[in-house]
């Protein structure tokens with residue numbers, strides 16, 4: 001009865017809302033997938049055609065040279081403080097392989113008649129070690145089949161293969177030079193040998209700007225799961241709840257719906273904390289009359305959502321809160337309406353600020369409200385929550401960005417941020433995270449129906 005009522009109430013709020021009703025029921029969670037038993041980690045299948053196309057695009061852009069990309073390493077409980085998080089693959093390695101396997105390397109050789117060589121190196125399997133770590137992918141025909149890479153060799157042959165590649169294709173060696181390779185002895189050795197080692201990241205990152213169909217499918221799943229988390233938080237919220245309780249509700253809904261982890265530390269800022277942009281300790285008890293800024297996104301299949309909703313903990317906006325909220329919402333709409341191929345994030349930022357300034361009236365006192373919009377409007381979204389890529393790049397279909405205006409009035413303990421994830425299409429843009437209630441009416445209606 002209760003869940004029927006809930007379904008009836010949220011049914012109008014879109015498919016994500018409808019899915020919430022079945023999260024507790026007998027159907028599969030939104031993030032369900034069919035595991036590949038032979039794959040370590042998540043056991044999620046590789047889109048072999050997609051990753052092959054990404055590797056071809058990289059080799060074509062390089063023309064000539066050798067590329068060497070390490071996977072993330074196996075982690076140790078004692079050394080790595082892994083209570084922070086579970087194993088997560090390096091994004092560059094994942095982008096070109098979609099493999100969640102540890103201690104692997106990818107070697108690419110650009111040029112030549114074939115257009116390029118691709119070799120995957122995997123550590124040999126160790127049955128006694130696998131009693132501790134679980135199954136690992138080894139250098140054998142299973143890895144060839146699952147990765148779609150025809151040449152898979154044991155990692156102890158990497159140095160020989162690398163030398164040979166450098167002889168056949170003299171020229172630069174491209175390696176992702178970032179925190180993930182800082183401690184890689186193999187990379188340091190190349191530098192000390194006097195090789196022409198260059199950073200692969202700017203090129204690899206530029207490829208990541210336009211998402212392919214597989215990436216978009218992953219992002220859509222992450223975003224839909226995130227919408228369910230926000231919905232659950234609004235349904236559970238009531239004055240007197242601690243911020244960490246709201247955080248627990250959001251993150252439980254993420255996990256229950258198949259999320260792998262959070263895409264970033266959840267922000268649950270109530271009352272005064274609603275005006276602190278990246279408040280993430282969640283230790284305050286909410287009070288009647290507070291607004292709650294909830295900025296939380298689920299990660300699924302290595303891709304993350306980034307969604308913010310602001311709601312009154314008691315379920316009713318005051319006229320003052322509603323006025324500020326509606327200005328933020330209208331500003332977001334203005335920026336969305338200007339989102340289309342050819343424009344830039346800088347231009348959207350200008351549109352949003354001008355809209356907010358023009359419609360402030362006396363709402364924010366002496367200054368116009370854009371003076372209290374103290375962060376950027378948008379960032380790229382993908383495997384990183386603030387995804388890689390040049391921010392001056394004109395928008396193209398397939399790019400994904402956030403649109404997140406906010407107004408933060410510290411003296412009133414009143415912060416509002418509304419953040420959605422947006423896909424650039426051929427003619428404009430599409431809201432990806434439209435599932436979570438957003439107008440004050442929708443939010444109040446949903447919260448009135450709380451159990």
Ligand SMILES: [Mn+2]
Nearest residue numbers: 306402404419
């Ligand atoms: Mn964001």
